[in-house]
Amino acid sequence: MDEHNPKEEPIETVFRNGTITVVGILLAFSLGFVTHWAANPVPWRFYDLFAVVPILVGIASQMRALSLLLDMSSLRRHVYERANRIFMAGLILTACGVGSAILLDVFEVASTVTLPGA
DSSP states (O other): OOTTOTTOOOOOHHHHHHHHHHHHHHHHHHHHHHHHHHTOSSOOOGGGHHHHHHHHHHHHHHHHHHHHHHSGGGGSHHHHHHHHHHHHHHHHHHHHHHHHHHHHHHHHHHHHOOOTTO
């Protein structure tokens, strides 16, 4: 695919700006989750890496997508679509990591809590 195709229809700046806003807000939520989770007083265990790694890779992907979208070249459709794909992959990775973190916490609580009368 030719990067300098004069027939390529550019993305509207208003549409791109909305996408940048969404990416920025979701990236902030992802970073906020990691910050909150890291400040948790419960000691970390080795198996927490199963949640941390996808979250961090997902956040890095979201940051990469934001940097692509902030560049003026993202007005070209193929750059914009690539940034969207990277963002969605990062969002899915982050969501999987958050889900894993929740499951790990549930299993941790379930293994330490005893039922009343047992």
